[in-house]
Amino acid sequence: MVKPWDGESKVGGIGLMGAPLSKPSISLSGASQSPSVIRQMFSSLSTYAIEEEKDLENERITDFGDVEMHLTNIPESHNRIYETFTHVMKEQPEMVPVILGGDHSISYPSIKAFAENKERVGIIQFDAHHDLRNREDGGTGNGTPFRALIEEGVIRGDQLIQIGIRNFSNSRPYHEYGKEQGVTVFTMKDVREQGMTELLQKSITQLKSKVDVIYISLDMDVLDQAFAPGCPAIGPGGMTSDDLLEGIRMLAKEPMVQGMDIVEIDPTVDFRNMTTKLAAYVILTFMVNRG
Amino acid sequence: MVKPWDGESKVGGIGLMGAPLSKPSISLSGASQSPSVIRQMFSSLSTYAIEEEKDLENERITDFGDVEMHLTNIPESHNRIYETFTHVMKEQPEMVPVILGGDHSISYPSIKAFAENKERVGIIQFDAHHDLRNREDGGTGNGTPFRALIEEGVIRGDQLIQIGIRNFSNSRPYHEYGKEQGVTVFTMKDVREQGMTELLQKSITQLKSKVDVIYISLDMDVLDQAFAPGCPAIGPGGMTSDDLLEGIRMLAKEPMVQGMDIVEIDPTVDFRNMTTKLAAYVILTFMVNRG
Amino acid sequence: MVKPWDGESKVGGIGLMGAPLSKPSISLSGASQSPSVIRQMFSSLSTYAIEEEKDLENERITDFGDVEMHLTNIPESHNRIYETFTHVMKEQPEMVPVILGGDHSISYPSIKAFAENKERVGIIQFDAHHDLRNREDGGTGNGTPFRALIEEGVIRGDQLIQIGIRNFSNSRPYHEYGKEQGVTVFTMKDVREQGMTELLQKSITQLKSKVDVIYISLDMDVLDQAFAPGCPAIGPGGMTSDDLLEGIRMLAKEPMVQGMDIVEIDPTVDFRNMTTKLAAYVILTFMVNRG
Amino acid sequence: MVKPWDGESKVGGIGLMGAPLSKPSISLSGASQSPSVIRQMFSSLSTYAIEEEKDLENERITDFGDVEMHLTNIPESHNRIYETFTHVMKEQPEMVPVILGGDHSISYPSIKAFAENKERVGIIQFDAHHDLRNREDGGTGNGTPFRALIEEGVIRGDQLIQIGIRNFSNSRPYHEYGKEQGVTVFTMKDVREQGMTELLQKSITQLKSKVDVIYISLDMDVLDQAFAPGCPAIGPGGMTSDDLLEGIRMLAKEPMVQGMDIVEIDPTVDFRNMTTKLAAYVILTFMVNRG
Amino acid sequence: MVKPWDGESKVGGIGLMGAPLSKPSISLSGASQSPSVIRQMFSSLSTYAIEEEKDLENERITDFGDVEMHLTNIPESHNRIYETFTHVMKEQPEMVPVILGGDHSISYPSIKAFAENKERVGIIQFDAHHDLRNREDGGTGNGTPFRALIEEGVIRGDQLIQIGIRNFSNSRPYHEYGKEQGVTVFTMKDVREQGMTELLQKSITQLKSKVDVIYISLDMDVLDQAFAPGCPAIGPGGMTSDDLLEGIRMLAKEPMVQGMDIVEIDPTVDFRNMTTKLAAYVILTFMVNRG
Amino acid sequence: MVKPWDGESKVGGIGLMGAPLSKPSISLSGASQSPSVIRQMFSSLSTYAIEEEKDLENERITDFGDVEMHLTNIPESHNRIYETFTHVMKEQPEMVPVILGGDHSISYPSIKAFAENKERVGIIQFDAHHDLRNREDGGTGNGTPFRALIEEGVIRGDQLIQIGIRNFSNSRPYHEYGKEQGVTVFTMKDVREQGMTELLQKSITQLKSKVDVIYISLDMDVLDQAFAPGCPAIGPGGMTSDDLLEGIRMLAKEPMVQGMDIVEIDPTVDFRNMTTKLAAYVILTFMVNRG
Numbered sequence A, B, C, D, E, F: 001m002v003k004p005w006d007g008e009s010k011v012g013g014i015g016l017m018g019a020p021l022s023k024p025s026i027s028l029s030g031a032s033q034s035p036s037v038i039r040q041m042f043s044s045l046s047t048y049a050i051e052e053e054k055d056l057e058n059e060r061i062t063d064f065g066d067v068e069m070h071l072t073n074i075p076e077s078h079n080r081i082y083e084t085f086t087h088v089m090k091e092q093p094e095m096v097p098v099i100l101g102g103d104h105s106i107s108y109p110s111i112k113a114f115a116e117n118k119e120r121v122g123i124i125q126f127d128a129h130h131d132l133r134n135r136e137d138g139g140t141g142n143g144t145p146f147r148a149l150i151e152e153g154v155i156r157g158d159q160l161i162q163i164g165i166r167n168f169s170n171s172r173p174y175h176e177y178g179k180e181q182g183v184t185v186f187t188m189k190d191v192r193e194q195g196m197t198e199l200l201q202k203s204i205t206q207l208k209s210k211v212d213v214i215y216i217s218l219d220m221d222v223l224d225q226a227f228a229p230g231c232p233a234i235g236p237g238g239m240t241s242d243d244l245l246e247g248i249r250m251l252a253k254e255p256m257v258q259g260m261d262i263v264e265i266d267p268t269v270d271f272r273n274m275t276t277k278l279a280a281y282v283i284l285t286f287m288v289n290r291g
């Protein structure tokens, strides 16, 4: 289903791009191995969506491969992600990029590249964490990407909607920073009480007035540990995979949604590739509900 | 609770029969070890169902042991399953056979033996997959049992109801083959939207006009990977164990249901025997709701 | 968030006390390692509850450390738990003790110590099992604590409410013993059909007329195996972690609730500390809903 | 090869007796599961010793089963071992008992029972550790059996020879206690420099003047961690399995050797049952070189 | 270092051929995954042999890929191995085939194909087991390949030398069958007492008078479990990897040695690919000592 | 045995310093966790060396803690190691530093700091690999430390002796670079044929004429994979732990030896902490043979 880019064609559907970087992570992370494992998982899935009676056979995913990382220069690695993705997205204006992290730090250069090629960008971030830490202490790590995007002026705070933020997983100052910046935050309590569909309807309505395109940043640790056992920062109190898939089906149908990344899966600690399997399933669910 | 057959008695309740065969599986599978591990799991469970305040103490399960498999002749192994089960079921007309696989290939000889001893047989198959692949390429493997039953005339397509069929887990041609043959298919979308109870009511109503007895073929991979981590083909998007148990409670109460198999658990890749524990729990749930 | 007791202060909030004992367990159990692992899990959690927008920073947990166990004299170990906790609770009348087991046998000396310092004590026990076995055969093991409390006159049977009792996990005689003694039993069927909130409202109403304070005894195996993979006696058919957290939020708001223990987690068989993470999350959820 | 005792016969060869007790261990130990796992390992071995061209088919091992342990009373469990083994050994004067631990604490009641039925007993203990700790602190644990035997007058210190004692694994006071009591100690340096055969020749010569029979107490942690990965107290600097088997072959040929125990294997932490496999191999090696 | 065959060239050095078949194994075996894992291991090794100061850069290994197996027809799978290898070896008379199993059953069709293209073939089999079981019971499994070769007249018994045969791992009748047939057997005792070099000198001398070429059949379970933890039939009492590599260096220098297989590694139970790493190391050691 | 530095005292014996950095590693490595795990391993070892009958009780190890690493700036992390160690070594001229990596990249700043405080430094490097890669491609990674030391003029090539270099683990150009620079290389073949003692005698003799002090850089992957299963780059063909300990005992007695590092252990992939246990054992073996 996934085929390598031939080096020439203009791509109409999904373009897969790997950012195999997890050295910026606060705790030891093998998320750099995710792009290759997610690709393997595709090979164990079929193209046929029986629920929608739709076959993706003729809409295969084009794979642009991985950006090569520098061994010891992390800012250079981030820069290579930015440069490469900027170039590919410019060459492929019709393509919907789906970026495979890596840890969440890769969303900073990825979204920066995405924004360069689009008008105003709105972000729907699924995450247990704000990822709004300051960058003075440790540079651009996996706790800072959205802070970096705001501070560098790539987005304004009110272009960012965070869904699934969880208790005991964030410090108050970052929540307050988000509020000051106008970030919309839906906690897990909101998910439990209002449901995914309602939250996303609100989110899309709100973004429509402010942005031209929407980018989904999916940190898999938004899921409860029972459903995503392979994230570095697993924990209880998160959403089910059914909640997430319900959200993906809805977002796929929204034409403003034009890009996505999936981050924070460490295949070396996963159980039987459950979490990368789910990531591949999310991408196919997006595709089948797209057209 | 489980006691070996004494070699003579007529058995009234459940008769356990093991088919420890998984060499026909497409991917490496230790499902051949399931019968012995499921038996161990029984020994860690009690006979008392507090929810129903009913004790199964006096309705113990009779264990007919395992069919001995041939080391290198797989068709011969299938044949031994067929011959043995035909013999036992003939000798034990009152018994409700519960067959422990093995991979799903064992359902072909098992149901063939079951049908030989009954009138028309309806099948309710819980599965993420159709298992309707053609047999030209690889013989009777774990992807073909229901194709084989239809092609060999054991059942007609409209005697088969498949529940829990999943996206990206099946090829379109097999869905189409099923439709041509009159197979009823309820996808996971149907399960999510209509609920197990409603689907099963429809299923039983539909079968009642066509068959005399119903056989449940339970491929544990119908469950979401979070609830059945030990199936060879785990994946996301499946049902919960609560969904399944709700279904089992309902089917147990239907007198037409006269047989069952439980297949596709590989204890060598399971986590702490979760999946075989659930299989044993399913059997006891069936028993307690039976009488 | 957790700080050791300074040896002097009167403690107002939660006082953590470890009872690292699991030699009384029927099957091999490393639950003795839970207190230290749960403490480690706290260090990976923040104090901020975004759902309630409340920071626990100034209500940190006071840690009284672990009771030292005897190497080979189990009754002496139980006695040390009783003596130590009696002493601490007497010195700290305002403190809400949260006791980290160990296996469930530690609830006997723990609740006995708790009761000594309070008027009449009601117990809400979350558990798949009654734990009402007789003590003639094996002394005070992890299957007997509530039998021991009743037989020793620490509580009457009608002061005990059991929630989450499960099929095929208990023998009938212990259910009958419970009924004779006036124990209230809510099975998993009750949880599924009535919901946690309703069951707990009934429970509190019922206890209010009989007791002065309520103690929660939380055996983590009340959870389904998918949500608490690290309990010695995992199994299917249990509650979700959402069910449990809903219950904890409600109980925390009830001022009569004055103590708690969390038992039966074996970190040596857990998957990525999921179960101890959940235990720490339960304690923080209790705290944040308390005040 | 191993057959259960028929309840009557006088046994000529090896009599297997299980002491499934590891609650006295200082660190968490599943050594209680060793007897059953070692028995399983026998079933994967044949009776034929090609090196000696000798078949053990007609000298099968008689299995007296396991002593049943008390759930919470450890001294009672030790006592049951002592009582049961005393009884069996008295009834079976020709039998060579091979006792399967359990942790090393079981050697105290086992050797006491052995000594009761024999004249003066010499012990050749293979171990990384002296096991001469005092019993004031924790009773009879797995660090005290030889202290207990000396203090209770079962043996004098000069009847004990320790082989394989290792650096950084023992406290000086216990070495000194051993010297005061006349215990002979061969360290791993002695093993490396003199070789197993020479050490054992010295040992036997020395014991011959003092005792009537010799008992081998084999703590598997005498082996280097690469060869016995399943011992609770694994470490580097130990002997190879070849060293040990060389010693066993030699000791088997010595008619004074009349009993043995094998202790301190925890199958729950082993790698692919390597250590229990080696234990079974040791017993067969003993048998084949015996007669 | 390993490059796929271009479909045309005549190959001078080593030709790699995979036989990914382990369904004929007596116990569950994932040895079918070995060919692909051994290939991965090559990619983590360099071409440079510093001990010999020789670079294999220009003598790369040609990879003919894997024979495709039938899903359920095991004799057909064996036949495909035979047909394919016969064809390749005929086309490539200069090539030294190195065959990657698979279980040991694949040596029967492999050596039959090898023999077809050569004059008289001598076999040096490294193995803990004779593999001389009869085929009446289970057909050509992984315990029968050398019996099959003798019975089918591919070799006479005196063309077979077995090295490393181990105690308690073989039944006497198969040893006797071997002796009757003139098979030369060197047990582990011979390896320990005479050393690998001496045994191999004897072996080569003996074969020289009887055969034209020598084929090495390397069952990795000839190694002690500490050195080959990933074999299905691991056990103690085997040789070290140093012993084996010493043997390989010697055999590589013997021009009569013209083929080899490496079998019985199950990567799914190995520890960190130790055993497949060693297999790749063996092949390179063979190459570097060859020229 | 290990006590934290009091912030004032002059240290006479061993000073432990942690460099928890493994982000410069070519493959994913958790070697950053080694310092803390090695410290835990000390706590399970005693101070008494029975082989030498010497107690280290009064020569405890002083622990200077870990250097704090930067989250995303690897050169800054290396610089912090250099600055911190330079400072500590200057303040503690009598101390023998023992540095716990981390990956081998930390030896560059560590040895640079060591050299700054000493006259000419000789290095005895135990390693399977040269670690002489160029730094153009990836900066100072774990394959370059000795190249960096030579290129930066910290040592000349003839001040470096490499022991245990292995086949198929190095590229020829780096061997040639080493020869050009006058590096002495002893391969595993040299170790097998000449023995550790002889190689080290040659090494010390050779260094004596050129340097004032000797520093041991111990990459644990010099050991065979059977003895050090927790190194990132495990493989066959290496030395035994006995070989290594023999070398350490000899080097400890040489007064010129004044510093050491131990690197390349990844506790997250080790088996039961075998490799960190061995590291702690190496340090104690060094100490006991020192004085």
Ligand SMILES: [Ca+2]
Residues within 6 Å of the ligand: A104, A127, A129, A131, A142, A219, A264
């Ligand atoms: Ca994130």
Ligand SMILES: [Ca+2]
Residues within 6 Å of the ligand: A127, A128, A129, A219, A221, A222, A233, A264
């Ligand atoms: Ca996150």
Ligand SMILES: [Ca+2]
Residues within 6 Å of the ligand: B104, B127, B129, B131, B142, B219, B264
């Ligand atoms: Ca199926």
Ligand SMILES: [Ca+2]
Residues within 6 Å of the ligand: B127, B128, B129, B219, B221, B222, B233, B264
């Ligand atoms: Ca299926």
Ligand SMILES: [Ca+2]
Residues within 6 Å of the ligand: C104, C127, C129, C131, C142, C219, C264
């Ligand atoms: Ca309980």
Ligand SMILES: [Ca+2]
Residues within 6 Å of the ligand: C127, C128, C129, C219, C221, C222, C233, C264
């Ligand atoms: Ca329980």
Ligand SMILES: [Ca+2]
Residues within 6 Å of the ligand: D104, D127, D129, D131, D142, D219, D264
């Ligand atoms: Ca011992």
Ligand SMILES: [Ca+2]
Residues within 6 Å of the ligand: D127, D128, D129, D219, D221, D222, D233, D264
């Ligand atoms: Ca010991």
Ligand SMILES: [Ca+2]
Residues within 6 Å of the ligand: E104, E127, E129, E131, E142, E219, E264
């Ligand atoms: Ca073989």
Ligand SMILES: [Ca+2]
Residues within 6 Å of the ligand: E127, E128, E129, E219, E221, E222, E233, E264
């Ligand atoms: Ca073999």
Ligand SMILES: [Ca+2]
Residues within 6 Å of the ligand: F104, F127, F129, F131, F142, F219, F264
């Ligand atoms: Ca290195």
Ligand SMILES: [Ca+2]
Residues within 6 Å of the ligand: F127, F128, F129, F219, F221, F222, F233, F264
């Ligand atoms: Ca290295």
